[in-house]
Amino acid sequence: MPSFSPxxxxxxxxxxxxxxxxxxxxxxxxxYVHLPGMHLMGVTPNWLLVWLITWSRRYPVAIAVLxxxxxxxxQDAMVGGDWLxxxxxxxxxxxxxxxxxxxxxxxxxxxxxxxxxxxxxAVGVETLLGLQFWLLGQDFGHLWVKQQRIALTSxxxxxxxxxxxxxxxxxxxxxxxxxxxx
Amino acid sequence: xxxxLRRWWGRYSIHVLAALVGLVVALGLxxxxxxxxxxxxxxxxxxxxxxxxxxxxLVEARTAELSARxxxxxxxxxxxxxxxxxxxxxxxxxxxxxxxxxxxxxxxSQVVLSKGLRDGIQPxxxxxxxxxxxxxxxxxxPHSSRLLLVSDPSSTVGVTLSxxxxxxxxxxxxxxxGVLEFFERDPDVRVGDSVLTSPYTTRFPPGIVxxxxxxxxxxxxxxxxxVVEFSSPLGLLEYVYVQPFTAKADALLxxx
Numbered sequence: 001m002p003s004f005s006p007x008x009x010x011x012x013x014x015x016x017x018x019x020x021x022x023x024x025x026x027x028x029x030x031x032y033v034h035l036p037g038m039h040l041m042g043v044t045p046n047w048l049l050v051w052l053i054t055w056s057r058r059y060p061v062a063i064a065v066l067x068x069x070x071x072x073x074x075q076d077a078m079v080g081g082d083w084l085x086x087x088x089x090x091x092x093x094x095x096x097x098x099x100x101x102x103x104x105x106x107x108x109x110x111x112x113x114x115x116x117x118x119x120x121x122a123v124g125v126e127t128l129l130g131l132q133f134w135l136l137g138q139d140f141g142h143l144w145v146k147q148q149r150i151a152l153t154s155x156x157x158x159x160x161x162x163x164x165x166x167x168x169x170x171x172x173x174x175x176x177x178x179x180x181x182x
Numbered sequence: 183x184x185x186x187l188r189r190w191w192g193r194y195s196i197h198v199l200a201a202l203v204g205l206v207v208a209l210g211l212x213x214x215x216x217x218x219x220x221x222x223x224x225x226x227x228x229x230x231x232x233x234x235x236x237x238x239x240l241v242e243a244r245t246a247e248l249s250a251r252x253x254x255x256x257x258x259x260x261x262x263x264x265x266x267x268x269x270x271x272x273x274x275x276x277x278x279x280x281x282x283x284x285x286x287x288x289x290x291s292q293v294v295l296s297k298g299l300r301d302g303i304q305p306x307x308x309x310x311x312x313x314x315x316x317x318x319x320x321x322x323x324p325h326s327s328r329l330l331l332v333s334d335p336s337s338t339v340g341v342t343l344s345x346x347x348x349x350x351x352x353x354x355x356x357x358x359x360g361v362l363e364f365f366e367r368d369p370d371v372r373v374g375d376s377v378l379t380s381p382y383t384t385r386f387p388p389g390i391v392x393x394x395x396x397x398x399x400x401x402x403x404x405x406x407x408x409v410v411e412f413s414s415p416l417g418l419l420e421y422v423y424v425q426p427f428t429a430k431a432d433a434l435l436x437x438x
Binding site for chain 1: 190201211212288291294335336
């Protein structure tokens with residue numbers, strides 16, 4: 001279980017945002033990087049989802065939802081193409097649900113529960129994408145086979161690699177109130 | 183209620199504003215197809231771009247491409263003897279670019295190339311690899327570009343069978359194969375036929391090897407289908423040859 005650093009007032013207010021911008025950039029580029037152990041059947045971990053869930057734990061639902069929309073747009077930008085299908089749908093829900101769970105004190109703050117949330121989130125995100133492809137007119141038979149493969153691979157990979165992102169970010173980030181919520 | 187809202191705002195206003203700024207930045211990225219990210223990614227991966235990977239299956243693919251190409255040229259030659267006024271034009275002022283990234287989202291099949299606008303690559307340029315057609319450039323930044331592979335489900339290529347010129351549209355399905363939908367009700371197609379880009383396609387020059395028919399389903403509604411295996415090993419791409427191409431805008435031509 002990661003330990004929280006004590007509230008530190010010496011960090012400037014923009015500390016979180018610089019860290020956020022840099023880490024989002026790295027996560028976005030992670031889509032293109034295939035390192036050994038980090039890809040399986042052409043799928044890499046959904047880094048932006050892991051990032052979002054780590055982030056949303058510390059913020060109110062409204063901000064988490066807004067962040068989810070932004071990250072969805074970034075992920076859309078990485079694949080280009082048309083406005084639909086979009087990642088914003090899945091990531092918005094994932095961010096909102098995480099923040100809500102935290103607000104209701106339904107979540108334990110250890111890596112395992114975060115990884116579990118990432119697993120469920122990844123399945124949800126990929127399923128929503130598959131659904132959009134289906135509504136846009138792709139053949140259901142092909143999509144169904146593909147969806148199962150992609151959703152499961154993405155979920156397993158993302159949740160296995162969650163600690164790599166979660167642990168350092170969790171240590172370096174401050175809560176908006178400067179003290180971690182319990 | 184209002185008081186609680188005010189307190190919430192007092193506590194979180196700066197974060198809300200920051201989130202809004204983030205949203206605007208993300209929207210900007212989205213509307214520019216993420217070319218800024220492409221550019222920075224290409225800059226940071228420069229030190230690693232020269233690591234070579236595995237070239238063996240490429241030779242096989244090259245042989246397959248050449249034999250398919252030869253079969254096409256033979257059948258074309260025969261036709262040329264009959265029609266003397268066939269115009270042939272193929273520009274060859276392209277550039278070789280390295281594949282520096284591959285989309286890790288399996289819904290899309292795209293790769294990132296190490297060259298962009300500065301090297302004369304424009305959106306719409308076509309990419310050839312060992313084995314034949316690889317894809318089409320969809321977004322370009324000054325030093326990199328994004329290539330939509332023929333295996334992407336959103337990629338459509340107008341194709342023709344080299345043996346008898348039956349035509350159809352090839353849609354990507356997975357990394358190795360795509361589905362060819364014929365225009366005709368009863369096409370003469372056999373397993374093993376080679377498939378080339380058709381003279382009527384607007385997005386690609388005609389006569390480029392795309393793949394080989396591996397399965398046929400003539401009963402498929404509304405149009406008969408064939409499964410086409412791409413001749414280029416898309417999973418092993420390292421270098422591609424990018425050729426400038428401007429989409430034809432003739433009225434007669436069928437899109438895509």
